[in-house]
Amino acid sequence: METSQYLEMFIDESKEHLQSINEQLLALEDSPNDLAIVSEIFRSAHTLKGMSATMGYDDLANLTHKMENVLDLIRNKKIDVTPDILDVVFQSVDDLEAMVNDIASGGNGKRDVTEVVSKLLMIEKGEDPNTINSKGTDLSSGQKAVKSISNKVEKFDQFELTVIEQSMEQGFSSFQITVKLRDDCLLRGARVFMVFEIIEQIGEIIKSNPPVEDLEEERFDFEFTVIVVSKENGDDIEKRIMKVSEIESVIVTELSIDDIKSEQSKPEQDKKNEETATSISNSLGTNESKSDEVKEKEKSKGQNVTNKTIRVNIERLDILMNLFEELVIDRGRLEQISNDLNNAELHETVERMSRISGDLQNIILNMRMVPVEQVFNRFPRMVRQLARDLNKKINLEIIGAETELDRTVIDEIGDPLVHLIRNAIDHGIETPEERIKKGKPETGTVVLKAFHSGNHVFIEIEDDGAGINREKVLTKAIERGVVTAEAGANLTNKQVYELIMASGFSTADVISDVSGRGVGLDVVKNTIESLSGSVTIDSKQGEGSIFSIQLPLTLSIISVMLVEIQDEKYAIPLSSIIETAIIKKEDILNAHNQKVIDFRGKVVPLVFLKDIFEVPVTKEEDGFLSVVIVRKGDKMAGLVVDSFIGQQEIVLKSLGNYLNSAFAISGATILGNGQVALIIDCNALIK
Incomplete structure (x- = not known):
């Protein structure tokens, strides 16, 4: 068949x-x-x-x-x-x-x-x-069975072997890196992610054992092996990886092509694996499985179910979205031409096309929307296992799993949510004994909630654990150089809590010293902000914490405010804008060597975009400034531009791998007149 x-x-x-x-x-x-x-x-x-x-x-x-x-x-x-x-x-x-x-x-x-x-x-x-363990030996003495990956040379398929050979011809070396995590490491997936980030900076990963999928889902014990080609030397690779906390050992072995080919020629292990698979197959009863299938097929023959849904390959939806993005660009071009020619019939036709394409846009975006349930479904199982590992009692409540998000966003939020939930259970929720002493129920509660608000989706992770200790966080932040003692004294509670997501704050010491929070939260923050989202934290010591994530419904087509800075055009996402204003130059104040304005009773720092982006000056300035007030969490800034052009829906295009480090720029778009406008990343400009 x-x-x-x-x-x-x-x-x-x-x-x-x-x-x-x-x-x-x-x-x-x-x-x-x-x-x-x-x-x-x-x-x-x-x-x-x-x-x-x-x-x-x-x-x-x-x-x-x-x-x-x-x-x-x-x-x-x-x-x-x-x-x-x-x-x-x-x-x-x-x-x-x-x-x-x-x-x-x-x-x-x-x-x-x-x-x-x-x-x-x-x-x-x-x-x-x-x-018994995997070999059938007695474990009644209480010894825990741990799978261990030997340090022998890995086997490669023909494609991997060709890549290694060609890399060596170009002056690269091949290394087998075996990493062993500490037995008390609870965030194994996070450690693997950090190790892979380092390895990807120094070379190209050829394969891993266990496979990447198993490593991401933490389907391994405490040891894994990576094959990499690099021009670095083995000692430097080992030192860089050992900087990741909770790693017990790193063994870096340089491979020669003779070692690799020699291992490829050994048939014994393949034969042994085949015999094992055959033995298992025989013991499980294949024939019965097939006879059961015959029964299933016979049973289903008489069924006549009317199905109002169809399965569509996601790649086809991606292609459809890409084609529509081009249509949006051409729509903008037609609108520009219609305005320039001032032809009534053309203008009417373009308006009709705009309405139809707008309806088509909504349909396509809705087709790509999937419920966050697809991500949330993995958490009950994870919470169960983690609670058993930590000897804690945890009740996970999921609210709003039917809330929908664009597939491109769904694909990215899984890991940050895993990290936050593990963090809440591991370091937020107390042990049953501690909770009873505090007069709390012995079972801790973690609430995972999703809901729509405007053009955004909010995801909240709330726990009723120990909360965050302001003083300990502030003390540690000052020690780490994240903030000065003088600045720290003036921070609000929320601002102090957000320090645990600062780069440099995430160290192994934080696990025990700072209410158990902080490990790797800078990675969570960076991932969410790369999705044009934001993370805020609220907490009450002894009562619990809430991590709130704000995400856009889609990343492909966004609404922006087009602005002009000298002869250049830029786009500012509407999701970040509070309002626009025209101010007089004499209304600008100075505070701590920073130009600020008084905006509705709040001191808002000004960011002069022409200086940030080094825009050539071609026009004289008058006595007024055009300001776009933007927000990131509870922080605000005023972006100073030359003029406002207006609101428009644009297609977000990536700048590619070579320009992805451009400061405060998240992408670009093509305007109706064919000009390219850069899209401003407001999160990067607000400190």
Whole structure:
């Protein structure tokens, strides 16, 4: 049977079933005697097994079948639901997700699942799954099983081998870097991200073990290996990586082409892996899986369901969006020509086209909108595991998961939210004993809430933990040189809290010294601001904290105020603007060597854009200044321009890799007259 045409549907539906299983397992943990939940999980697993067998992914079908056997025992009341059994089932789901992700990235869906299969078999036999490790050895002495990645030379496919050979011919060296994190490292994903950032600055990553997907989802213990080509030497690479906190060791091995080719020629390990996979396949019962699939197919033949939705490849939506962006640019050009020619019929036609394209724009943007539920769905499982690891009791409440955001924004907010939620649980929520002493319920609460407001989406992470200690944050910030003692004394509480997101404040010492907050929050802030968003913090010591993220609905087409500075045009996003004003030069005041104005009772610093962007002076100034008042959180600034042109919808275009470091510029757009206007990043201008 030709299955390639069904591959995308298989991947999408498999992910949906796995997500459903995850959600139902969490519900089962809260209601272990609810057999209706078990039946729901069983049905999803059974469907996944049948789909996998039909598509020829036997490893996926076989593992699902083995998990299904355990669910069947629970459903028939032959075993009781316990946290240990759920841990094994969750581990099975992790492996199944990894297999599906491998298939989605072009792989064959094969994976070494010996450990979890052994545990599932032990559950079937009524034995304790915690008494074996991946090799089946006894762990009853209390020793924790830890997978270790050996420092032998990695195996490469032909493409990777060609890249390495060509790099060496051009004077690069190849290194195998094995990084071991400390056993007490809780934010493993964040550490991996920081290590990869350093490596990407010094060379090109060829591959990693475990794969990047597993590292991002923290599906590894405390050790991982990266192959990189670089012109740096091994000692320098080791020193730079060791600067990342919570790393126990870094082993950098320079590889020769002979070492690499020698490893490629070894067939023994491949043969051993194949034998292991065959053995597991036989033990799981492939034939039964396929017979079940036949039953599924026969059952579904008589179904006639009217479906009012269709699946559309996201790449097609991206292409559609790109074409419409070009249409918006041409629309602006036509409007400009119509105004110049002053032809009534042309003007009427262009106006009609503008209305129609505006409606088309709304439809296309809505097609790209997806609920934040896609991101939120991963958190209940993560919270459960983290609470077990930290011996804490956590209740996660999710509100507004149906709130929609553009897919381009959704793709980027996952990691910052993971970091903030882990931070709230790890360092915000106290242990049950501490909470009882403080007169709080022993179960801490983390609320994840999303809602629309105007052209923005707000996402809030609120906890009822220890809160942030102003004095400790301020003391640490002064020690780190983030702020001076004199300036710190005049800061509001919110301004002090925001110091924990300052670059240089995120150090390992902060974990214990500053109410447990601060590790890596500068990365969160930078990511959100790169999405034209902002983060604010509010907290009450002893009562908890709220991290509020403001994001634009879309990043592709935005509303801006066009302004003129001498002969150049710039665009300021309307989402940052409070209002515009014309002021007299004599109204400008000086405070701390900074020119400011009194704006509705508040002192607002002025930013002269012609100086920031070094615009050539071609026109004389008069006695008035045009000022755009912009805001970032509770901070404001007045951007001084020469004149206002007006409001317009523009297409945001990237400046490319070579100009991405341009200060206070987030992109560019093409105006109706063909001129390029730079888009100002207001966040970078407000200090």
